Amino acid sequence: MSTGFFKVPTPINEPVKSYSPGSSERKEVLDTYKKMIKKTIEIPMYINGKDVKSDETNSISPPHDHKNIVGKYYLANESHVDQAISTALEAKESWENMSWENRAAIFLKAAELIAGPYRSKINAATMIAQSKTVHQAEIDAACEFIDFLRFNVQYVTDIYKNQPDSDSDAWNRVEYRPLEGFVYAVTPFNFTAIAGNLAASMAMLGNVVVWKPSDSQVYSAKIIIDVFKEAGLPDGVINAVYGDPEMISNKVLESSAFAGLHFTGSTTVFNSFWKKIGSNISNYKTYPKIVGETGGKDFILAHKSADPKEVSTAITRGAYEFQGQKCSAASRGYISKSIWNEVKENVIEDLKSISMGSPEDLSNFVTAVIHESSFDKIARYIDDAKADSKVKVVAGGSYDKSKGYFVEPTLLLVEDPNYVSMREEIFGPVMTVYVYDDKDFDKTLNLIDTSTKYALTGAVLAKDRNVIEKVTKALRNSAGNFYVNDKPTGAVVGRQPFGGARSSGTNDKAGSMLNLLRWVSPRLIKETFVTPKDYRYPFLAKD
Numbered sequence: 001m002s003t004g005f006f007k008v009p010t011p012i013n014e015p016v017k018s019y020s021p022g023s024s025e026r027k028e029v030l031d032t033y034k035k036m037i038k039k040t041i042e043i044p045m046y047i048n049g050k051d052v053k054s055d056e057t058n059s060i061s062p063p064h065d066h067k068n069i070v071g072k073y074y075l076a077n078e079s080h081v082d083q084a085i086s087t088a089l090e091a092k093e094s095w096e097n098m099s100w101e102n103r104a105a106i107f108l109k110a111a112e113l114i115a116g117p118y119r120s121k122i123n124a125a126t127m128i129a130q131s132k133t134v135h136q137a138e139i140d141a142a143c144e145f146i147d148f149l150r151f152n153v154q155y156v157t158d159i160y161k162n163q164p165d166s167d168s169d170a171w172n173r174v175e176y177r178p179l180e181g182f183v184y185a186v187t188p189f190n191f192t193a194i195a196g197n198l199a200a201s202m203a204m205l206g207n208v209v210v211w212k213p214s215d216s217q218v219y220s221a222k223i224i225i226d227v228f229k230e231a232g233l234p235d236g237v238i239n240a241v242y243g244d245p246e247m248i249s250n251k252v253l254e255s256s257a258f259a260g261l262h263f264t265g266s267t268t269v270f271n272s273f274w275k276k277i278g279s280n281i282s283n284y285k286t287y288p289k290i291v292g293e294t295g296g297k298d299f300i301l302a303h304k305s306a307d308p309k310e311v312s313t314a315i316t317r318g319a320y321e322f323q324g325q326k327c328s329a330a331s332r333g334y335i336s337k338s339i340w341n342e343v344k345e346n347v348i349e350d351l352k353s354i355s356m357g358s359p360e361d362l363s364n365f366v367t368a369v370i371h372e373s374s375f376d377k378i379a380r381y382i383d384d385a386k387a388d389s390k391v392k393v394v395a396g397g398s399y400d401k402s403k404g405y406f407v408e409p410t411l412l413l414v415e416d417p418n419y420v421s422m423r424e425e426i427f428g429p430v431m432t433v434y435v436y437d438d439k440d441f442d443k444t445l446n447l448i449d450t451s452t453k454y455a456l457t458g459a460v461l462a463k464d465r466n467v468i469e470k471v472t473k474a475l476r477n478s479a480g481n482f483y484v485n486d487k488p489t490g491a492v493v494g495r496q497p498f499g500g501a502r503s504s505g506t507n508d509k510a511g512s513m514l515n516l517l518r519w520v521s522p523r524l525i526k527e528t529f530v531t532p533k534d535y536r537y538p539f540l541a542k543d
């Protein structure tokens with residue numbers, strides 16, 4: 001029973017720790033990393049609040065040291081998926097009826113556990129198994145995840161507060177019901193925060209969840225589960241199953257109680273989900289909600305009025321941090337001929353100063369790409385570029401997978417603005433640049449808009465305000481997150497809601513109220529105080 005309309009704590013963005021030499025956080029994360037990497041841990045599935053093992057396992061190795069086994073995780077068969085679904089449905093009634101203040105408190109507590117006692121663990125796990133530098137781990141696994149939890153609690157409160165007008169005759173109330181059935185979270189390898197948020201955001205609104213993390217993120221997924229458990233999330237509300245993504249997803253999508261998909265990952269996989277849901281549509285009790293944030297081919301456009309040093313910094317940070325494995329990473333550049341030489345020299349200079357290796361050595365800016373198939377795919381694009389007389393490798397171009405999956409940050413220069421690496425998502429540290437003649441600026445805008453199917457992020461660098469206005473209008477549909485005089489990465493929850501349209505997703509803006517609204521099915525209740533007892537309206541009376 002509610003006994004008050006409670007205010008939630010005002011959310012603030014978690015401050016990013018520096019990890020500079022001598023800082024206590026640097027010592028703590030490195031100690032934790034060293035302890036964790038020496039151990040081999042077992043990661044069972046998590047169903048109905050219990051650790052569940054099976055007969056089959058996969059091993060976990062750091063991408064930067066792939067012969068070193070740091071853990072193994074248990075793989076689901078069909079019966080585990082059935083258990084995850086039925087257990088979620090059993091938990092549904094008591095979870096959706098729990099008062100908002102009690103549901104909210106669980107996620108607020110989870111945020112504080114990550115900010116405090118779990119911070120070094122979740123960061124170290126992300127460094128070890130997703131090969132993030134400490135800064136990349138901190139802004140993702142710690143800060144972004146904490147922000148998602150804190151801000152979403154505020155947004156849910158705002159949603160619940162949003163009520164229609166009423167008058168003295170009748171009281172109109174909107175009840176924001178969770179979806180009828182269970183929901184399915186399918187998450188990518190590249191952000192620990194996204195993995196946790198896709199499940200948590202739906203659960204916050206009273207939904208019960210089956211969660212399938214990426215095989216390459218199970219190690220930090222285990223910490224997320226430990227946090228939810230310690231925060232008091234009731235058994236069965238979020239259930240994690242690992243393993244064959246197709247088998248698990250087919251089983252989930254067969255269920256008549258499937259009510260929603262919260263997906264982040266590649267466009268191809270999301271398209272396959274959409275098709276399967278379409279072909280099963282008559283089996284479902286309710287139309288499922290489908291949210292997918294998918295691939296990108298994110299651009300940097302530099303006008304002749306831009307500062308070349310600002311452009312080169314946007315490229316170095318935007319294209320190569322986390323080895324270009326952010327969905328928002330810059331991977332195609334359109335640079336004015338008047339400033340290209342200076343931009344090029346600056347990027348070459350930047351890349352010379354960058355060191356690559358294990359995230360345990362904090363001086364490394366670049367670490368390894370996620371796994372062998374990703375490494376091989378990136379290497380193929382680089383080899384094809386080297387073999388093409390119309391493509392020049394301006395910087396980088398080497399790769400080595402003997403110890404870890406290391407790919408040198410690579411800058412390609414193309415003559416053809418429609419060359420394959422200007423169009424396709426490579427998801428690695430490869431940036432391709434097309435240098436345009438200043439007189440062709442308008443044509444270049446058209447190229448940016450039309451040469452890929454994606455529309456996730458993009459940036460314009462220019463000093464000329466008329467140019468900024470023109471580009472902002474011309475590229476209105478080319479990116480869901482558009483940056484002026486900045487790199488196209490680094491969206492912060494509560495500041496830059498994130499997502500793109502076209503083949504980049506349903507653009508439901510993670511980290512905002514818009515996304516949360518997808519996970520409710522509102523019911524309007526109109527209560528009339530003095531109920532009419534006569535069907536006749538006054539106009540029916542005889543003159």
Ligand code: NAD
Pocket residue numbers: 186187188189190191194212213214215245246249264265266267269270272293294295296326327328425427456498499500504505
């Ligand atoms: P992915 O598509 O390979 O995997 C995503 C999830 O789908 C994983 O859990 C995976 O196991 C599952 N999956 C894979 N094949 C499947 C299948 N056949 N059936 C059902 N499920 C399947 O993506 P990834 O490599 O983990 O992540 C990188 C991709 O994610 C990139 O394309 C990137 O742009 C995108 N991404 C987008 C955003 C965004 O906000 N737009 C954010 C992060 C990542």
